[in-house]
Amino acid sequence: xxxxxxxxxxxxxxxxxxxxxxxxxxxxxxxxxxxxxxxxxxxxxxxxxxxxxxxxxxxxxxxxxxxxxxxxxxxxxxxxxxxxxxxxxxxxxxxxxxxxxxxxxxxxxxxxxxxxxxxxxxxxxxxxxxxxxxxxxxxxxxxxxxxxxxxxxxxxxxxxxxxxxxxxxxxxxxxxxxxxxxxxxxxxxxxxxxxxxxxxxxxxxxxxxxxxxxxxxxxxxxxxxxxxxxxxxxxxxxxxxxxxxxxxxxxxxxxxxxxxxxxxxxxxxxxxxxxxxxxxxxxxxxxxxxxxxxxxxxxxxxxxxxxxxxxxxxxxxxxxxxxxxxxxxxxxxxxxxxxxxxxxxxxxxxxxxxxxxxxxxxxxxxxxxxxxxxxxxxxxxxxxxxxxxxxxxxxxxxxxxxxxxxxxxxxxxxxxxxxxxxxxxx
RNA sequence: GUGGACGUAGCUCAGUUGGUUAGAGUCCCGGAUUGUGGAUCCGGUUGUCGUGGGUUCAAAUCCCACCGUCCACCCCA
Numbered sequence: 001x002x003x004x005x006x007x008x009x010x011x012x013x014x015x016x017x018x019x020x021x022x023x024x025x026x027x028x029x030x031x032x033x034x035x036x037x038x039x040x041x042x043x044x045x046x047x048x049x050x051x052x053x054x055x056x057x058x059x060x061x062x063x064x065x066x067x068x069x070x071x072x073x074x075x076x077x078x079x080x081x082x083x084x085x086x087x088x089x090x091x092x093x094x095x096x097x098x099x100x101x102x103x104x105x106x107x108x109x110x111x112x113x114x115x116x117x118x119x120x121x122x123x124x125x126x127x128x129x130x131x132x133x134x135x136x137x138x139x140x141x142x143x144x145x146x147x148x149x150x151x152x153x154x155x156x157x158x159x160x161x162x163x164x165x166x167x168x169x170x171x172x173x174x175x176x177x178x179x180x181x182x183x184x185x186x187x188x189x190x191x192x193x194x195x196x197x198x199x200x201x202x203x204x205x206x207x208x209x210x211x212x213x214x215x216x217x218x219x220x221x222x223x224x225x226x227x228x229x230x231x232x233x234x235x236x237x238x239x240x241x242x243x244x245x246x247x248x249x250x251x252x253x254x255x256x257x258x259x260x261x262x263x264x265x266x267x268x269x270x271x272x273x274x275x276x277x278x279x280x281x282x283x284x285x286x287x288x289x290x291x292x293x294x295x296x297x298x299x300x301x302x303x304x305x306x307x308x309x310x311x312x313x314x315x316x317x318x319x320x321x322x323x324x325x326x327x328x329x330x331x332x333x334x335x336x337x338x339x340x341x342x343x344x345x346x347x348x349x350x351x352x353x354x355x356x357x358x359x360x361x362x363x364x365x366x367x368x369x370x371x372x373x374x375x376x377x378x379x380x381x382x383x384x385x386x387x388x389x390x391x392x393x394x395x396x397x398x399x400x401x402x403x404x405x406x407x408x409x410x411x412x413x414x415x416x417x418x419x420x421x422x423x424x425x426x
Numbered sequence: 427g428u429g430g431a432c433g434u435a436g437c438u439c440a441g442u443u444g445g446u447u448a449g450a451g452u453c454c455c456g457g458a459u460u461g462u463g464g465a466u467c468c469g470g471u472u473g474u475c476g477u478g479g480g481u482u483c484a485a486a487u488c489c490c491a492c493c494g495u496c497c498a499c500c501c502c503a
Contacts, residue, residue, distance in 0.1 A: 309503030369463040
Protein backbone atom coordinates (compact mmCIF):
# COMPACT_ATOMS: atom_id res chain seq x y z
CA UNK A 1 0.00 0.00 0.00
CA UNK A 2 1.54 3.24 -1.10
CA UNK A 3 1.45 6.01 1.42
CA UNK A 4 -0.13 9.28 0.37
CA UNK A 5 1.94 12.38 0.90
CA UNK A 6 0.24 14.21 3.75
CA UNK A 7 -1.52 17.47 2.90
CA UNK A 8 0.16 20.70 3.83
CA UNK A 9 -1.04 24.26 4.15
CA UNK A 10 -0.36 26.74 1.38
CA UNK A 11 2.77 28.75 2.06
CA UNK A 12 2.08 31.91 4.01
CA UNK A 13 -1.49 30.89 4.83
CA UNK A 14 -1.43 29.55 8.34
CA UNK A 15 -3.79 27.63 10.56
CA UNK A 16 -4.84 29.33 13.74
CA UNK A 17 -4.94 26.55 16.32
CA UNK A 18 -7.25 26.23 19.34
CA UNK A 19 -4.47 27.15 21.74
CA UNK A 20 -4.18 30.55 20.03
CA UNK A 21 -7.79 31.41 19.26
CA UNK A 22 -8.69 32.60 22.78
CA UNK A 23 -5.92 35.19 22.50
CA UNK A 24 -7.30 36.38 19.17
CA UNK A 25 -10.86 36.41 20.47
CA UNK A 26 -9.81 38.57 23.38
CA UNK A 27 -8.26 41.16 21.07
CA UNK A 28 -11.26 41.09 18.76
CA UNK A 29 -13.66 41.47 21.67
CA UNK A 30 -11.77 44.44 23.09
CA UNK A 31 -11.57 46.11 19.67
CA UNK A 32 -15.29 45.64 19.07
CA UNK A 33 -16.06 47.21 22.42
CA UNK A 34 -13.74 50.19 21.90
CA UNK A 35 -15.36 50.80 18.49
CA UNK A 36 -18.86 50.39 19.80
CA UNK A 37 -18.47 52.90 22.60
CA UNK A 38 -17.07 55.46 20.13
CA UNK A 39 -20.03 55.12 17.77
CA UNK A 40 -18.54 52.92 15.06
CA UNK A 41 -20.64 50.36 13.18
CA UNK A 42 -19.38 47.18 11.63
CA UNK A 43 -19.28 46.68 7.87
CA UNK A 44 -18.66 43.26 6.33
CA UNK A 45 -17.12 43.28 2.91
CA UNK A 46 -16.36 40.62 0.29
CA UNK A 47 -12.91 39.07 0.18
CA UNK A 48 -13.00 39.37 -3.60
CA UNK A 49 -13.37 42.51 -5.69
CA UNK A 50 -12.72 43.40 -9.29
CA UNK A 51 -8.98 43.69 -9.70
CA UNK A 52 -9.39 47.11 -11.32
CA UNK A 53 -10.76 48.54 -8.05
CA UNK A 54 -7.48 47.91 -6.26
CA UNK A 55 -5.43 49.22 -9.17
CA UNK A 56 -7.40 52.46 -9.15
CA UNK A 57 -7.29 52.86 -5.37
CA UNK A 58 -3.87 51.72 -4.33
CA UNK A 59 -2.04 52.93 -7.42
CA UNK A 60 -0.48 51.23 -10.42
CA UNK A 61 3.09 51.95 -9.38
CA UNK A 62 2.82 50.32 -5.96
CA UNK A 63 4.32 46.95 -5.09
CA UNK A 64 0.99 45.71 -3.84
CA UNK A 65 -0.60 46.13 -7.25
CA UNK A 66 2.49 45.37 -9.32
CA UNK A 67 3.49 42.08 -7.78
CA UNK A 68 1.58 41.11 -4.66
CA UNK A 69 -2.05 40.68 -5.67
CA UNK A 70 -3.73 37.31 -5.94
CA UNK A 71 -5.34 37.66 -9.37
CA UNK A 72 -7.67 35.25 -11.07
CA UNK A 73 -10.32 35.05 -13.71
CA UNK A 74 -13.67 33.64 -12.73
CA UNK A 75 -15.81 31.53 -15.05
CA UNK A 76 -17.26 34.60 -16.70
CA UNK A 77 -13.81 35.86 -17.58
CA UNK A 78 -14.00 38.71 -15.02
CA UNK A 79 -10.63 39.82 -13.65
CA UNK A 80 -10.90 39.47 -9.90
CA UNK A 81 -8.51 39.80 -6.97
CA UNK A 82 -8.34 38.68 -3.36
CA UNK A 83 -8.37 41.91 -1.38
CA UNK A 84 -4.88 43.10 -0.33
CA UNK A 85 -6.49 45.68 1.97
CA UNK A 86 -10.01 46.74 2.87
CA UNK A 87 -10.21 50.47 2.26
CA UNK A 88 -10.86 50.02 -1.45
CA UNK A 89 -13.81 47.70 -0.87
CA UNK A 90 -15.12 49.94 1.88
CA UNK A 91 -15.06 53.01 -0.36
CA UNK A 92 -16.70 51.01 -3.13
CA UNK A 93 -19.49 49.96 -0.76
CA UNK A 94 -20.03 53.53 0.47
CA UNK A 95 -20.41 54.75 -3.11
CA UNK A 96 -22.52 51.82 -4.25
CA UNK A 97 -25.00 52.06 -1.38
CA UNK A 98 -24.87 55.88 -1.03
CA UNK A 99 -23.96 55.57 2.62
CA UNK A 100 -22.84 59.20 2.64
CA UNK A 101 -26.53 60.16 2.45
CA UNK A 102 -27.03 58.62 5.88
CA UNK A 103 -24.89 61.18 7.62
CA UNK A 104 -21.51 60.72 9.17
CA UNK A 105 -20.38 57.17 8.62
CA UNK A 106 -18.08 55.67 11.17
CA UNK A 107 -17.26 52.14 10.07
CA UNK A 108 -15.10 49.30 11.30
CA UNK A 109 -14.21 45.96 9.74
CA UNK A 110 -12.12 42.91 10.49
CA UNK A 111 -10.96 40.06 8.35
CA UNK A 112 -8.28 38.42 6.24
CA UNK A 113 -6.25 40.19 3.54
CA UNK A 114 -4.03 38.59 0.92
CA UNK A 115 -0.68 39.66 -0.44
CA UNK A 116 1.79 37.43 -2.25
CA UNK A 117 4.92 38.43 -0.35
CA UNK A 118 7.80 36.37 0.95
CA UNK A 119 6.70 35.21 4.40
CA UNK A 120 8.71 36.18 7.45
CA UNK A 121 7.97 37.01 11.04
CA UNK A 122 4.94 39.30 11.20
CA UNK A 123 4.31 38.91 7.50
CA UNK A 124 2.20 36.20 5.93
CA UNK A 125 0.30 35.89 2.68
CA UNK A 126 -3.04 35.64 4.38
CA UNK A 127 -3.03 38.04 7.28
CA UNK A 128 -5.69 39.77 9.30
CA UNK A 129 -6.55 43.38 9.75
CA UNK A 130 -8.93 45.27 11.94
CA UNK A 131 -9.62 48.75 10.62
CA UNK A 132 -11.80 51.83 10.76
CA UNK A 133 -12.91 54.30 8.11
CA UNK A 134 -14.78 57.57 8.60
CA UNK A 135 -16.46 59.40 5.72
CA UNK A 136 -17.60 62.97 5.29
CA UNK A 137 -15.36 64.94 7.67
CA UNK A 138 -12.71 67.28 6.24
CA UNK A 139 -11.70 68.90 9.53
CA UNK A 140 -8.73 68.05 11.81
CA UNK A 141 -10.98 66.81 14.60
CA UNK A 142 -11.24 63.60 12.58
CA UNK A 143 -7.50 63.03 12.77
CA UNK A 144 -7.69 63.60 16.52
CA UNK A 145 -10.57 61.17 16.94
CA UNK A 146 -8.92 58.40 14.94
CA UNK A 147 -5.59 58.72 16.71
CA UNK A 148 -7.28 58.83 20.06
CA UNK A 149 -9.32 55.78 19.11
CA UNK A 150 -6.20 53.76 18.36
CA UNK A 151 -4.58 54.99 21.56
CA UNK A 152 -7.67 53.96 23.52
CA UNK A 153 -7.45 50.52 21.96
CA UNK A 154 -3.84 50.03 23.09
CA UNK A 155 -4.92 51.18 26.50
CA UNK A 156 -7.83 48.74 26.64
CA UNK A 157 -5.48 45.94 25.62
CA UNK A 158 -2.91 46.88 28.23
CA UNK A 159 -0.38 47.54 25.51
CA UNK A 160 2.46 49.98 26.13
CA UNK A 161 5.60 50.94 24.27
CA UNK A 162 4.08 51.74 20.89
CA UNK A 163 5.48 54.74 19.09
CA UNK A 164 3.35 57.04 16.95
CA UNK A 165 4.93 58.78 13.99
CA UNK A 166 2.92 61.29 12.03
CA UNK A 167 3.38 63.42 8.93
CA UNK A 168 1.48 65.40 6.36
CA UNK A 169 1.56 64.98 2.59
CA UNK A 170 -0.66 67.96 1.70
CA UNK A 171 -3.33 67.92 -0.95
CA UNK A 172 -3.03 65.82 -4.07
CA UNK A 173 -1.92 68.91 -6.01
CA UNK A 174 0.70 69.83 -3.41
CA UNK A 175 1.98 66.29 -3.34
CA UNK A 176 2.25 66.28 -7.10
CA UNK A 177 4.17 69.54 -6.98
CA UNK A 178 6.55 68.19 -4.37
CA UNK A 179 7.04 65.10 -6.47
CA UNK A 180 8.45 67.31 -9.21
CA UNK A 181 10.64 69.19 -6.74
CA UNK A 182 12.07 65.87 -5.56
CA UNK A 183 12.62 64.70 -9.12
CA UNK A 184 14.53 67.86 -9.96
CA UNK A 185 16.64 67.46 -6.85
CA UNK A 186 17.47 63.77 -7.24
CA UNK A 187 17.90 63.49 -11.02
CA UNK A 188 21.47 64.86 -11.03
CA UNK A 189 22.34 62.33 -8.28
CA UNK A 190 20.72 59.38 -10.00
CA UNK A 191 24.04 57.57 -10.34
CA UNK A 192 24.67 57.73 -6.59
CA UNK A 193 21.46 55.86 -5.73
CA UNK A 194 21.29 52.17 -5.12
CA UNK A 195 19.38 50.22 -7.78
CA UNK A 196 16.19 49.93 -5.70
CA UNK A 197 16.11 53.67 -5.12
CA UNK A 198 16.94 54.49 -8.74
CA UNK A 199 13.87 52.49 -9.64
CA UNK A 200 11.85 54.38 -7.03
CA UNK A 201 12.98 57.66 -8.54
CA UNK A 202 11.37 56.61 -11.81
CA UNK A 203 8.23 55.03 -10.46
CA UNK A 204 7.33 56.69 -7.17
CA UNK A 205 9.78 59.41 -6.11
CA UNK A 206 8.04 60.11 -2.80
CA UNK A 207 9.09 56.67 -1.59
CA UNK A 208 12.67 57.91 -1.58
CA UNK A 209 11.79 59.74 1.63
CA UNK A 210 11.54 56.58 3.69
CA UNK A 211 14.46 54.79 2.05
CA UNK A 212 16.85 53.03 4.42
CA UNK A 213 19.73 53.27 1.99
CA UNK A 214 22.73 55.26 3.23
CA UNK A 215 23.44 57.29 0.08
CA UNK A 216 19.79 58.21 -0.28
CA UNK A 217 19.49 59.34 3.32
CA UNK A 218 22.57 61.49 2.98
CA UNK A 219 21.09 63.16 -0.09
CA UNK A 220 17.78 63.65 1.70
CA UNK A 221 19.43 65.81 4.33
CA UNK A 222 19.88 68.57 1.79
CA UNK A 223 16.67 67.89 -0.14
CA UNK A 224 13.93 70.54 -0.07
CA UNK A 225 11.42 69.54 2.62
CA UNK A 226 7.90 68.54 1.78
CA UNK A 227 6.58 71.18 4.15
CA UNK A 228 7.78 73.92 1.77
CA UNK A 229 5.31 72.69 -0.85
CA UNK A 230 2.30 73.06 1.41
CA UNK A 231 -0.17 75.90 0.87
CA UNK A 232 -1.66 77.93 3.76
CA UNK A 233 -4.76 75.75 4.06
CA UNK A 234 -2.78 72.56 4.42
CA UNK A 235 -0.43 74.20 6.91
CA UNK A 236 -3.33 75.39 9.04
CA UNK A 237 -4.92 71.95 8.87
CA UNK A 238 -1.68 70.28 9.90
CA UNK A 239 -1.03 72.62 12.79
CA UNK A 240 -4.54 72.10 14.12
CA UNK A 241 -4.12 68.33 13.84
CA UNK A 242 -1.01 68.50 16.02
CA UNK A 243 -2.75 70.78 18.54
CA UNK A 244 -5.72 68.47 18.88
CA UNK A 245 -3.69 65.28 19.08
CA UNK A 246 -1.63 66.89 21.81
CA UNK A 247 -4.81 67.94 23.59
CA UNK A 248 -6.03 64.34 23.34
CA UNK A 249 -3.00 63.32 25.34
CA UNK A 250 -1.56 61.12 22.61
CA UNK A 251 2.24 61.18 22.36
CA UNK A 252 3.65 61.43 18.86
CA UNK A 253 6.76 62.23 16.90
CA UNK A 254 6.58 64.18 13.66
CA UNK A 255 8.53 62.29 11.01
CA UNK A 256 8.89 64.42 7.88
CA UNK A 257 10.09 61.35 5.96
CA UNK A 258 7.02 59.24 6.68
CA UNK A 259 5.15 58.44 3.48
CA UNK A 260 2.80 55.54 3.09
CA UNK A 261 2.94 52.95 0.36
CA UNK A 262 -0.54 53.58 -0.97
CA UNK A 263 -1.19 56.34 -3.47
CA UNK A 264 -4.54 57.50 -2.15
CA UNK A 265 -3.31 59.31 0.96
CA UNK A 266 -3.59 63.09 1.31
CA UNK A 267 -2.78 65.36 4.24
CA UNK A 268 -2.24 63.42 7.45
CA UNK A 269 -0.55 60.00 7.48
CA UNK A 270 0.65 58.09 10.51
CA UNK A 271 2.09 54.83 11.73
CA UNK A 272 2.23 53.09 15.11
CA UNK A 273 5.31 50.90 15.43
CA UNK A 274 6.76 48.65 18.08
CA UNK A 275 10.47 48.16 18.72
CA UNK A 276 9.66 44.61 19.87
CA UNK A 277 8.66 43.32 16.45
CA UNK A 278 11.80 43.20 14.29
CA UNK A 279 11.71 44.22 10.67
CA UNK A 280 7.91 44.19 10.36
CA UNK A 281 7.39 46.76 13.06
CA UNK A 282 4.28 48.60 11.87
CA UNK A 283 1.34 47.62 14.04
CA UNK A 284 -1.21 50.11 12.80
CA UNK A 285 -1.18 52.77 10.17
CA UNK A 286 -3.41 54.93 8.09
CA UNK A 287 -4.20 58.40 6.91
CA UNK A 288 -6.57 60.75 5.22
CA UNK A 289 -7.77 60.13 1.67
CA UNK A 290 -9.91 63.11 0.75
CA UNK A 291 -10.01 62.53 -3.03
CA UNK A 292 -10.43 58.78 -3.30
CA UNK A 293 -14.22 58.59 -3.17
CA UNK A 294 -14.60 61.17 -5.92
CA UNK A 295 -11.84 59.63 -8.02
CA UNK A 296 -13.73 56.35 -7.99
CA UNK A 297 -16.86 58.01 -9.29
CA UNK A 298 -18.56 58.89 -6.01
CA UNK A 299 -19.47 62.29 -4.62
CA UNK A 300 -16.80 64.61 -3.22
CA UNK A 301 -16.35 63.01 0.16
CA UNK A 302 -13.35 63.43 2.43
CA UNK A 303 -12.39 60.39 4.46
CA UNK A 304 -9.78 58.89 6.73
CA UNK A 305 -9.01 55.51 8.22
CA UNK A 306 -6.48 53.17 9.70
CA UNK A 307 -5.84 49.46 9.86
CA UNK A 308 -3.94 47.29 12.29
CA UNK A 309 -2.27 43.94 11.73
CA UNK A 310 -3.84 41.41 14.07
CA UNK A 311 -0.92 38.94 13.92
CA UNK A 312 1.45 41.71 14.98
CA UNK A 313 -0.85 42.82 17.75
CA UNK A 314 -1.22 39.25 18.99
CA UNK A 315 2.56 39.07 19.23
CA UNK A 316 2.59 42.12 21.52
CA UNK A 317 -0.42 41.65 23.77
CA UNK A 318 0.30 39.23 26.60
CA UNK A 319 -1.75 36.06 26.32
CA UNK A 320 -4.21 35.48 29.13
CA UNK A 321 -4.23 32.25 31.09
CA UNK A 322 -6.74 29.86 29.57
CA UNK A 323 -9.23 28.39 32.00
CA UNK A 324 -10.71 24.93 31.99
CA UNK A 325 -14.39 24.02 32.17
CA UNK A 326 -16.43 24.71 35.28
CA UNK A 327 -17.44 21.08 35.40
CA UNK A 328 -17.08 17.78 33.57
CA UNK A 329 -20.00 15.36 33.70
CA UNK A 330 -18.80 11.75 33.99
CA UNK A 331 -21.33 8.95 33.47
CA UNK A 332 -20.46 5.41 34.55
CA UNK A 333 -22.36 2.70 32.76
CA UNK A 334 -25.02 2.61 30.06
CA UNK A 335 -27.92 3.80 32.18
CA UNK A 336 -25.96 6.67 33.69
CA UNK A 337 -24.84 7.70 30.23
CA UNK A 338 -28.45 8.06 29.10
CA UNK A 339 -29.35 10.00 32.28
CA UNK A 340 -26.37 12.30 31.95
CA UNK A 341 -27.46 13.66 28.58
CA UNK A 342 -30.64 15.02 30.15
CA UNK A 343 -28.65 16.25 33.14
CA UNK A 344 -26.22 18.06 30.86
CA UNK A 345 -29.05 19.75 29.01
CA UNK A 346 -30.59 20.91 32.30
CA UNK A 347 -27.28 22.25 33.56
CA UNK A 348 -26.65 24.14 30.32
CA UNK A 349 -30.12 25.69 30.60
CA UNK A 350 -29.87 26.59 34.26
CA UNK A 351 -26.26 27.77 34.28
CA UNK A 352 -25.94 29.55 30.93
CA UNK A 353 -22.69 31.27 31.79
CA UNK A 354 -20.85 28.14 32.83
CA UNK A 355 -18.79 25.78 30.73
CA UNK A 356 -19.93 22.23 31.46
CA UNK A 357 -18.75 19.42 29.25
CA UNK A 358 -19.46 15.72 28.94
CA UNK A 359 -16.74 13.14 29.45
CA UNK A 360 -16.80 11.28 26.13
CA UNK A 361 -15.61 7.85 25.11
CA UNK A 362 -14.60 4.82 27.10
CA UNK A 363 -12.25 4.51 30.03
CA UNK A 364 -12.22 3.86 33.76
CA UNK A 365 -13.33 6.47 36.26
CA UNK A 366 -9.69 6.91 37.16
CA UNK A 367 -8.76 7.63 33.58
CA UNK A 368 -11.68 10.00 33.10
CA UNK A 369 -10.85 11.93 36.26
CA UNK A 370 -7.27 12.17 35.14
CA UNK A 371 -8.39 13.54 31.80
CA UNK A 372 -10.81 15.98 33.43
CA UNK A 373 -8.09 17.18 35.76
CA UNK A 374 -5.73 17.83 32.87
CA UNK A 375 -8.27 20.03 31.09
CA UNK A 376 -8.24 22.25 34.16
CA UNK A 377 -11.83 21.41 35.10
CA UNK A 378 -12.87 22.68 38.54
CA UNK A 379 -15.53 20.08 39.29
CA UNK A 380 -16.26 16.52 38.26
CA UNK A 381 -19.95 15.61 38.27
CA UNK A 382 -20.05 11.83 38.62
CA UNK A 383 -23.11 9.69 37.97
CA UNK A 384 -22.87 5.90 38.39
CA UNK A 385 -25.06 3.08 39.57
CA UNK A 386 -24.69 3.99 43.24
CA UNK A 387 -25.71 7.57 42.60
CA UNK A 388 -28.69 6.51 40.49
CA UNK A 389 -29.88 4.19 43.25
CA UNK A 390 -29.59 6.89 45.89
CA UNK A 391 -31.02 9.67 43.68
CA UNK A 392 -27.94 11.85 44.18
CA UNK A 393 -25.06 13.08 42.14
CA UNK A 394 -21.48 13.06 43.26
CA UNK A 395 -19.57 16.31 42.89
CA UNK A 396 -15.84 16.14 43.27
CA UNK A 397 -13.80 19.31 43.65
CA UNK A 398 -10.70 19.11 41.48
CA UNK A 399 -8.95 22.28 42.56
CA UNK A 400 -7.48 23.00 45.95
CA UNK A 401 -8.28 20.70 48.85
CA UNK A 402 -9.86 17.31 48.21
CA UNK A 403 -13.59 17.36 48.68
CA UNK A 404 -16.49 15.23 47.52
CA UNK A 405 -20.16 16.01 48.06
CA UNK A 406 -23.32 14.08 47.28
CA UNK A 407 -26.08 16.36 46.08
CA UNK A 408 -29.73 15.58 45.27
CA UNK A 409 -30.18 15.98 41.57
CA UNK A 410 -32.78 18.75 41.96
CA UNK A 411 -30.25 20.88 43.87
CA UNK A 412 -27.28 20.30 41.58
CA UNK A 413 -27.49 23.58 39.65
CA UNK A 414 -27.84 25.55 42.86
CA UNK A 415 -24.92 23.67 44.36
CA UNK A 416 -22.68 24.34 41.37
CA UNK A 417 -23.41 28.06 41.58
CA UNK A 418 -22.67 28.27 45.27
CA UNK A 419 -20.21 25.45 45.54
CA UNK A 420 -21.67 24.53 48.96
CA UNK A 421 -24.21 21.75 49.40
CA UNK A 422 -27.40 22.27 51.36
CA UNK A 423 -26.61 19.24 53.41
CA UNK A 424 -23.03 18.01 53.03
CA UNK A 425 -23.68 14.90 55.07
CA UNK A 426 -25.95 13.53 52.36
C1' G B 427 11.74 38.66 -6.01
C1' U B 428 17.36 38.71 -3.64
C1' G B 429 20.90 36.97 0.18
C1' G B 430 21.96 33.93 4.58
C1' A B 431 20.88 30.15 8.48
C1' C B 432 18.12 25.96 9.48
C1' G B 433 14.80 21.25 8.79
C1' U B 434 15.64 14.26 13.53
C1' A B 435 9.06 11.56 17.70
C1' G B 436 2.83 15.66 18.51
C1' C B 437 6.39 19.42 21.23
C1' U B 438 11.76 20.89 22.89
C1' C B 439 16.22 18.85 21.35
C1' A B 440 20.87 15.12 21.44
C1' G B 441 23.12 12.13 17.62
C1' U B 442 31.35 12.12 17.70
C1' U B 443 36.15 12.21 11.84
C1' G B 444 30.07 8.85 7.42
C1' G B 445 29.96 2.72 10.60
C1' U B 446 25.36 -2.34 13.62
C1' U B 447 18.54 -2.24 14.85
C1' A B 448 18.30 6.40 15.61
C1' G B 449 18.16 8.47 21.39
C1' A B 450 16.56 11.76 25.86
C1' G B 451 12.95 14.84 28.10
C1' U B 452 7.99 16.16 27.60
C1' C B 453 3.23 14.86 25.94
C1' C B 454 -0.15 10.86 25.12
C1' C B 455 -2.05 5.71 26.60
C1' G B 456 -2.18 1.78 30.28
C1' G B 457 -0.95 -0.27 35.20
C1' A B 458 0.48 -0.08 40.74
C1' U B 459 -7.08 -2.58 45.22
C1' U B 460 -13.15 -4.25 40.88
C1' G B 461 -15.92 3.31 41.01
C1' U B 462 -12.16 8.20 42.52
C1' G B 463 -7.63 13.05 39.66
C1' G B 464 -2.81 15.80 40.85
C1' A B 465 2.98 13.39 43.51
C1' U B 466 5.98 8.90 42.79
C1' C B 467 7.09 4.28 40.40
C1' C B 468 6.51 0.65 36.26
C1' G B 469 5.30 -0.39 31.20
C1' G B 470 3.89 1.06 26.03
C1' U B 471 3.37 3.83 20.94
C1' U B 472 6.34 7.58 19.39
C1' G B 473 9.91 8.39 13.42
C1' U B 474 8.83 7.99 5.03
C1' C B 475 15.78 11.51 9.93
C1' G B 476 11.52 17.79 5.13
C1' U B 477 11.11 15.50 -0.28
C1' G B 478 13.67 13.50 -4.49
C1' G B 479 18.17 12.36 -6.70
C1' G B 480 23.64 11.58 -6.38
C1' U B 481 28.63 9.98 -4.10
C1' U B 482 30.02 5.54 -1.08
C1' C B 483 30.90 -1.22 0.78
C1' A B 484 27.96 2.00 4.13
C1' A B 485 24.40 8.55 4.53
C1' A B 486 20.42 11.60 9.79
C1' U B 487 25.79 12.90 8.71
C1' C B 488 28.93 14.56 2.28
C1' C B 489 27.01 16.86 -2.75
C1' C B 490 22.78 18.79 -5.90
C1' A B 491 17.73 20.19 -6.71
C1' C B 492 13.02 21.16 -4.77
C1' C B 493 9.70 22.23 -0.56
C1' G B 494 9.18 24.57 4.12
C1' U B 495 10.60 27.66 8.44
C1' C B 496 13.42 31.65 10.38
C1' C B 497 16.48 36.29 9.73
C1' A B 498 17.66 40.42 6.71
C1' C B 499 16.73 43.11 2.07
C1' C B 500 12.35 44.52 -0.28
C1' C B 501 7.40 45.62 1.08
C1' C B 502 3.94 46.81 4.59
C1' A B 503 -0.54 45.68 8.76
